Amino acid sequence: MTLFKLSLSNMKKSLKDYAIYFFTLVLGVAIFYIFNAIETQTAMMKISKDTRGIVELMANIISGVSVFIAFVLGFLIIYASRFLMKRRNKEFGLYLLLGMGKWKVSKMLFIETLIIGLVSLGVGLLSGIGISQLTSLLVANMFEADMSSYNFVFSSSAFVKTCFYFAIIYVVVILFNTIAIGRCKLIDLFQRGRRSETVKMKNPWISVFVFLLSVAGLGYAYYQINSNTTELYMKDIYFCIGLGCVCTFLFFWSVSGMLFRLVSSMKRVYYKGLNSFVIRQMSSRVNTNVLSISIICIMLFVTICVLTSALTIRNGLNEGLRKYATVDVNITRQVRSSDYDVAAGKGADEDAYYDPTWDKRDICDIYKEKEIDLPSMFSAYEDVYIYSLPDFTYGDTFSEQAKGEFLGDQPVYGMMDVMENVMTVSDYNRVAKLCGFETMSIKDDEYGVVANYKQMVKYRDMSLQAGTTIQVNGYELKPGMSKCQAGDVQISTQAINTGIIIVPDGVLTGVTPISESLLAIYNTTDTDKIMARNEHINLDDDPDVRLSLNTKENVKAASIGLGAIASFIGLYIGMIFLISGAAILALKELSESTDNVERYKMLRKLGVDQKMINHALFAQMGLFFLFPLALAVIHSIFGLKFSRQILSLMGTDDMGAAMLMTVVVMVVIYGGYFLITYFSGRKIISEQ
Template sequence: MYSKIAFGNVKKSFKDYSIYFLTLTLAVCVFYSFNSIESQKAILEMSESDSSNLEMMMGLISTISVFVSFILGGLIVYANNFLIKKRKKELGVYMTLGMGKGKISTILLIETLIVGAISLVSGLALGLILSQGLSVVTSKLFEVAMTEYQFIISFSAIGKTILYFSIIFVIVMILNTVIISRYKIIDLLTSGRKNESIKIKNSLVYVLIFIVAVLSLGVAYKLVIEAGLDTSNPKFKISILLGVIGTVLVFFSLAGFGLNLIQKSKNIYFKDLNIFILRQINSKINTNFLSMSVICLMLFLTMGILSTGLSFKDALQKGIENTTPFDASASMYLSEENKIKSIEESFNNIGFKFDDNEKYVYFFEYTIDAKLKDIFAKNIKDEQRKKLKKYEQFSPGVITISEYNEIRKLYGEGPITLDSNEVLFTSTKNIIIDTVNDILKYNDKLNLGNKEYTIKNKEVITDAMRTSGYSDNIFSMIVNDDVIKGKNPSASYLNINYDPTKKEETEKKYVNLFRRFIDRELDFDEAGFIVVETKDEAIARTKGMTTTVLFVGIYLGIVFLISSMAVLSLQQLSEASDSADRYKSLKRIGANDKMINKTIFIQTLIYFTLPLVLAFIHSIVGIKVVNEFIIMYGKPDIGSSALMTAGIFIVVYLGYFYATYTGYKNIVKNS
């Protein structure tokens, strides 16, 4: 009998379950899709280096999935509580007719099983389709050519999805039993008549709180712009704290502050059904200001993650093209204690030989007692000094013109002549390049060792000195050989270009050489310690890292977006049930269906828009800060990321908004 009642309730209340069902289906779909990546066709055709990157990515996604399961679990529990609240009168009628709390719990348990099973099946079916598209995206990001299309089913991902969501539904069932056991008949039958009261009676207090909130956010924005993404900087931590406090205070004060502000404009307040709309919105925000604050912060994270993910990947991959000019590079940092004073000496000691057709260049780097802040001591604007502040204590690396010309020869370029009082300025850090280029427009002199030199180049040389996985040349100078005469080098370097006919074989040779140093197979006193970086390794590592960041970002972003929209929808639908008697009163005093539908539309629009607007303002500052970080690796192009983010937001936002508006109207109409 209980099964029959449960099936009847699910069938009868399917419209009420639609948002809940939609959210569960999307959650299962996204969870399965991202956990099925390792089984996709594109992954099976990866090279060895890409496979190691995939292993790292899947490990991170598995860890993130545990975090995601907590988010989705919290969402499902939250949604379930709203559905229980919506059905209080129905449950009260059951109790009035003599049904015990245990029997009611059994009905709810069966209903949860039915909805959960349907959601799992439909979500997995949709996930199977979505994962095939994700396979194509994966192949593009990892630059893997798929030889043929093949429909792949990941049974491990299906097992993980069923396990995680089964645990969530068991928790929901237990909580339903606990919730029902605490209800009294009088509370169930009169729940819709209880209204939320204003927490603070004095409207001036709300105005003051709103001003404090705006000031908190303003200070938070200022601090985070100054600190950037330096998480160790106290300003960054304070900005996060003030940002959260400011967001909560905005929504806490908005109910009283906004209502008080609009009440002063009689033309707006007394127009049509605006009094009713404002009172409804006031009650909702007053009740749900904490959840709206959380939703706003989640939407902010979603916007930031999605809109900067692609630009971060593109910037790093474009930057790696400039920082890997040679097939391989080796580096050895020197000190007075080291017995080995150069890479050349180390190679001679271990008997390493170059192949006949390999081209290579040894060179040294020197460090001089000078800081960036002292080099450009004159004619620097405050804005430029502020940009250079982070690097002002760095000492420049110095390379002799003779060795630099050898590097240029390996580039395939001609030599450069340099007078004794001339220097060349080089850097691969974009923030340094742009700032110093501005300085060089009106300042071609610099101080070096208490002597003034002329900067020969009118723009910073951006060519990398060696192959590296990142822009490690903050700033360095090319000087005449006499300038560093008698000084000890701080580092020894080697650049290599392979024999084109034996590239794969030579790549393995240098990778194995590096492993010998890492595994301590070579005696330190005899060989020292050399770091070898190959172009292919640097590109593969960067590609793996950026793709991992992008995948995890999209994964979390979509989960946050779905969760935020679902909570907003469920809150609205729950309020619709509680407010049914108020709409009956509107009908009795002469309001027609068109006027009532308009009030529902405006309420839903405002409720959906408020957290989105504040999240958008947060994201403007957040994206600016992230772009300042990305620009250190390459020029970010946020256009494609912004379009992708806008597309995802529009589809999910409009879908949930329409479903909520339609559901709200149906609840009011049926009441």
């Protein structure tokens, strides 16, 4: 009973003095619960069948990621426990000196750790349950769900999973603490706080050599990862990542040897105020924490890149949905195989396909044969044809300069032999009006190009500006514009149209189309009716017809699902890494502040006022927090450049809004940890 009262007293003192430890535990538990409760939250929402499947997939992915997150949080909690024990070395030494056995000290620590764990778990779960009700609004907005039937949700599965993982973590922590107490020596407990770190002065020439080597290695990794992105294999990416990690360690190792010598040689700076004290402390900390600073730097780099890339994907897909999914239905009919042109007299092989009725019936006629009256469902629709000719390929529309740059930048060999898609200007303009795109105006001897895929638009524009003439079905045409016109003839969520050649109406006379495309808008906005109609007109599985149905609801579900998965996984991993990195730095700083109480007392005895001491502490902690962040930001510049090139292949590369959101998250969490650390450290060094 006495041990329990003593443990309870220690716990209350810890709650008061160690805000970082409890803040981290509560935040970790809350985030763990929130992300694992997503599936239960969406169960109360009115969403489509496709979206429900995506939510289940996302929940399964989050469940798998949670195992990894549990390991990260476990390491963090064990590290935090080490800090608490180090802070209380003298207290444990006093217990042993007064005759308390190590077993009783371990038992007391076991009770205390258990109480702290239960309190943190309880507060974290309550916070998570409360905040998760707010995140439901975010989830509903992301999935465009109906919240009319939504009420308070408690996820028993997330609750059990959170308790289970943290029970395992706390068992490990308790075992670790018991072993640590069993191995400690009385003299170490009393003198550990007085011992100074032995700072081994590194050979300056070796430090300079290693610094230059690390900079060269990082420069090589940056160049490789960004210069030939499309040609990189996974082994090359792994090599660059590995080289970057090694060079990050070497960078901090060398800087720790150069920092003191460099600043101490600047006499005016070094001897100003308490700079000499700050620089010595900073040099000592960097010198003895090279590995941990390197790991934190890499964690911050991953956080910045993952958060920004994930939010970019979501923003890009949402924007693409607004721009390129402007109609409700897109039904495509295959008229002939892409490598088969009946009009040109080519023979058909076993895989070739040709519909001899294409000029006698259209898509509406096919549905009418199935007793489905399509036009009655639509307020507006357009039925157009797309053509391709075997002797009209990318190589015929690209200028020589465009070919050279394309094959250099985008080594898609054989691309120049791929047949172009061609449409008549009247067909395209009808689709453009329906979809809200700009219409096109060309003369009888001109052609235009419609494209929105950024990587291809560059080469298209280059070819148009070069005045490249083309031959289509015996007609010679010149460019009627200097730049591509943005647009598409298919429902999509991304800018993926690599190009459609628009020609005058009479040019394609006698040519067999490759496909027919019907785009339409329903005469209702009722979601349930739209979903029912989508199911009713779906003939994808009918072997008698070669129709493919794509709807706005389908692409919306796929888009929202991919964006949601990317956003939630990115936020989950990014925030845990950010919290872990910031918490480790904070705990290290508070641990150092505990060890430096006597040093700050000595400064006071020498006549240094509290304002100067506080300023020195602020500068010292600020530099320690800024050190790994600065290199992480440099890493991220090149990492995000690589991510942007990859995302541009998906038609999504506008990172502005995502970067701003990432900066806000970094400032709030990382900056919050810094401020809490500073005020807690200032309180520690003020103890008498």
